[in-house]
Amino acid sequence: MRGGVLRLPGYEAAVLDTLDPHQTQFGPIYSSHSAVFSKVLRYEDPLQGVIAPDLAERMPEVIGDPPLEYVVRLRPGVRFQRPGAVLGRSPSREEQALGGRELTAEDVKYSFERQMNERSPRWPFYYRAYQYKVIDSIQVVDRYTLRIRTREPVAPFLHYLADTNAFIVARELVDAGDEMNRQEAMIGTGPFIWDRLEVLQQSRFVRNPDWFGWDRPELQRPYLDGYTSIFAFEDAVIEAAFREKRVDVALYQANPQWVVRLRQENPELQAVDVGLAAWVNARLRTDRPPFNDFRVRKAVHLATDRQQIIDAVWQGYGRMHGPVSPLVHWALPEEELSSLPGYRTGRRQREEDVAEARRLYEAAGRPAIEVTFSNIPPGLASYAPQYQRQLQQALGGQVEVRVVSQNDISEGHRQGTIAFSFAYDNGWIDLDDWLYPYFHSRGTKNTFGLRDPQLDSLLEAQRREFDRDRRRELGWQVQRYLLDRVLARLDMASPVELWVAWPYYRGFRPLVFFGTSYFLVDAWLDSGHPSFRGRPSGG
Amino acid sequence: MPDEAATGGVVPVPAADALSGPAPGPGVPRAVGRFLRRRPLGALGVAVALAMLAASLGPPEPRFGLPNLPDRPLGFQMGRPFLARYGPEDFFRDDSGRLARFQPPSGRHWLGTDDKGRDVWARLVWGTRRSLFFALWALVLATVGGTAVGLASAYFLGWVDMLVQRLMDGLQSFPPLLVLMLVVTLTEPSLRVLAFALAVVALPSVQRVVRSVVLAVREEPYVLAARALGASHLRTMLRHVLPNVMAPVLTVFSVGLGSAVLAEAAISFVDPSTVPQSASWGIMLAEGRAYMFEHPHVVLAAGGAIAGAVLAFNLAGDALRDVLDPRLRVL
Numbered sequence: 057m058r059g060g061v062l063r064l065p066g067y068e069a070a071v072l073d074t075l076d077p078h079q080t081q082f083g084p085i086y087s088s089h090s091a092v093f094s095k096v097l098r099y100e101d102p103l104q105g106v107i108a109p110d111l112a113e114r115m116p117e118v119i120g121d122p123p124l125e126y127v128v129r130l131r132p133g134v135r136f137q138r139p140g141a142v143l144g145r146s147p148s149r150e151e152q153a154l155g156g157r158e159l160t161a162e163d164v165k166y167s168f169e170r171q172m173n174e175r176s177p178r179w180p181f182y183y184r185a186y187q188y189k190v191i192d193s194i195q196v197v198d199r200y201t202l203r204i205r206t207r208e209p210v211a212p213f214l215h216y217l218a219d220t221n222a223f224i225v226a227r228e229l230v231d232a233g234d235e236m237n238r239q240e241a242m243i244g245t246g247p248f249i250w251d252r253l254e255v256l257q258q259s260r261f262v263r264n265p266d267w268f269g270w271d272r273p274e275l276q277r278p279y280l281d282g283y284t285s286i287f288a289f290e291d292a293v294i295e296a297a298f299r300e301k302r303v304d305v306a307l308y309q310a311n312p313q314w315v316v317r318l319r320q321e322n323p324e325l326q327a328v329d330v331g332l333a334a335w336v337n338a339r340l341r342t343d344r345p346p347f348n349d350f351r352v353r354k355a356v357h358l359a360t361d362r363q364q365i366i367d368a369v370w371q372g373y374g375r376m377h378g379p380v381s382p383l384v385h386w387a388l389p390e391e392e393l394s395s396l397p398g399y400r401t402g403r404r405q406r407e408e409d410v411a412e413a414r415r416l417y418e419a420a421g422r423p424a425i426e427v428t429f430s431n432i433p434p435g436l437a438s439y440a441p442q443y444q445r446q447l448q449q450a451l452g453g454q455v456e457v458r459v460v461s462q463n464d465i466s467e468g469h470r471q472g473t474i475a476f477s478f479a480y481d482n483g484w485i486d487l488d489d490w491l492y493p494y495f496h497s498r499g500t501k502n503t504f505g506l507r508d509p510q511l512d513s514l515l516e517a518q519r520r521e522f523d524r525d526r527r528r529e530l531g532w533q534v535q536r537y538l539l540d541r542v543l544a545r546l547d548m549a550s551p552v553e554l555w556v557a558w559p560y561y562r563g564f565r566p567l568v569f570f571g572t573s574y575f576l577v578d579a580w581l582d583s584g585h586p587s588f589r590g591r592p593s594g595g
Numbered sequence: 596m597p598d599e600a601a602t603g604g605v606v607p608v609p610a611a612d613a614l615s616g617p618a619p620g621p622g623v624p625r626a627v628g629r630f631l632r633r634r635p636l637g638a639l640g641v642a643v644a645l646a647m648l649a650a651s652l653g654p655p656e657p658r659f660g661l662p663n664l665p666d667r668p669l670g671f672q673m674g675r676p677f678l679a680r681y682g683p684e685d686f687f688r689d690d691s692g693r694l695a696r697f698q699p700p701s702g703r704h705w706l707g708t709d710d711k712g713r714d715v716w717a718r719l720v721w722g723t724r725r726s727l728f729f730a731l732w733a734l735v736l737a738t739v740g741g742t743a744v745g746l747a748s749a750y751f752l753g754w755v756d757m758l759v760q761r762l763m764d765g766l767q768s769f770p771p772l773l774v775l776m777l778v779v780t781l782t783e784p785s786l787r788v789l790a791f792a793l794a795v796v797a798l799p800s801v802q803r804v805v806r807s808v809v810l811a812v813r814e815e816p817y818v819l820a821a822r823a824l825g826a827s828h829l830r831t832m833l834r835h836v837l838p839n840v841m842a843p844v845l846t847v848f849s850v851g852l853g854s855a856v857l858a859e860a861a862i863s864f865v866d867p868s869t870v871p872q873s874a875s876w877g878i879m880l881a882e883g884r885a886y887m888f889e890h891p892h893v894v895l896a897a898g899g900a901i902a903g904a905v906l907a908f909n910l911a912g913d914a915l916r917d918v919l920d921p922r923l924r925v926l
Contacts, residue, residue: 309885311885313889317889364686367694367696368711371696371710437867438882441683441684441873442711444684445686446686458783
């Protein structure tokens, strides 16, 4: 045993859409991918925006002022995983096809071009194509070197290479239908091998002994022998599992009080309170009634009591959310956001907002409103009737709610059949991801039917601005514009998670963003620590 | 004397017109008095069931349509239950304007408030309407269907009986909760669909009881006499056989109500998103479970209501069986 097998509660064993790393939208699945697949670059600190090389030997050479070309030099000797050999199983057809070969510049080129291919039958499912469409050409200079040229200067281009989904896959793993939606195809060059996925039970990962180890291979990371994500979303189940040390780390789902109590009972526990990038939003179709009328959208925006959502869904442990998460530095300053109509919490100000909401709604002819809620997580679905009541009270009109699966929500967005959805979204690191794909006329997540040339030019301007402070200022302009004149995506709130971990869990780092499971390379279980006593063995 | 096993423990009673005349009764008040004295638990069960019915009723509103659950169970809209002071989703705020979560019992909130600042008593009463009418719907459907199937199957025997019974065997081979979960997963969240599914699941049990009684009754002389006199099959079944079936059917019905209440609560508890999100005892239990140590009043109220209702229906059913079974009759 090296660092042991970490056990943590999570949603990684749920597959809502697809296992394909380039086509999934479901955060927990690409969290699993982030342990298995590598990227050209990676985020060392997503909150501060610190990027470091992953497959790249060093940070890309940037050519031009403003930059238009990037020369990427890959580490030599990076090999695809051999799950059969490591796990003592007969190798799958996919593994045989790869044969543990070396990752080369051709793989990077293929992975990028795959997501730029508009002729693919899976083209509508490349949600992150907006990042790759900026590429003009990719030239393979030699086995380890690429020269990437963008169509125009793109400030977040290095972020694209490091983003939580920018995985490099092997061509051999993709089938004729341009999919790799198979467990056997989950073979990458990352620090962990995906051992087994037992849907709605657990997802198991083991250490990849051949992992290249970034800049310090001598550390022989990952220290862990593996980790297991156990599908659990009931507070009682998670609390019991944590107390019995069947999981080494825990966080609340609906009731934070057990975490608070646990911390009081066990002061030695590692405790971290940190916001989650995932947030709750409502999406409105702006190209058809009733939400093509800005007054109706604004009425819903003003009538929605965001503080009530925080109180009802997360028992007060949450933060109001503008168009960009308050976790990242691109967000509108909190003092500004909290002074805006719809975000104000003072009693008199709320009354003003509600009165204005009703006035706008009545001026728009009091249309009927139907809200479609996602059924996951259960805490959000159970809020649906209360939201209905809240809108009914505030607007004085007919409001219906229905609860459907997350898949139905995604499909409804794609087909334009859902006028008003209320669901979670994953949360992003860079300003561009929060705004461009959602609100640009050609954005891959623009399910609002939004076509606004002025907004498009603002979104393009922030892409062209390389100075971080000026880009942030442009980002604020976009956010103000969205709140003043668009209101297509009503951003509600995000939870603040209360984490606890046993002291024997070394290198504990809460995962704020999906797609950052590679942070686990620095984790290990200290079997010599007194708190380790009584921890049941087994994966 | 008919074989007891074949009759399901029920002695056939000739239809009223086959006897010389009705026996003089003791009078309703006296019978009720005796029932109260001799079956106090049964009386308690009936009283609780009646209280539930009273709690679930509200003023009729002039809005008609196809019957639906939970608010239009009889084809017209029912307003707020008489015993509920607030709507099921009405929420309350404290002095600071935040949700008044987990307020203790008070004059304003008799059972306090829940995690979303809603009145627990109001939700309990609204949940009574949902549970009760759901159970009534499902059991009425199951009883009518089961009686018809059992009656026809046992009356005609032969290949009809063989075919129907194998179909019933097939239906009973699936775990009821699994069937219900499957139905609610595959369809839009609807209590009407769920009630229908439960009726299908419960139908085989009802028809088996009916069939066992009919198997004995169909051989009785008065039935044979009716057939010899030229009565049609339909008339024979409805006029001479069916009245003998009513006593066990009523017993199955009342005991089944408890099971239906439990089924609705179980489905709502296991996956609240698959059923309409109106106030439900099962949903209250599911939501309250997360806070059961810090704020037990929500689960106690919902759990108590479920347990009380099931116990009441079972006690009432037992008492009804005793009263209607001639061998156990003590009134």
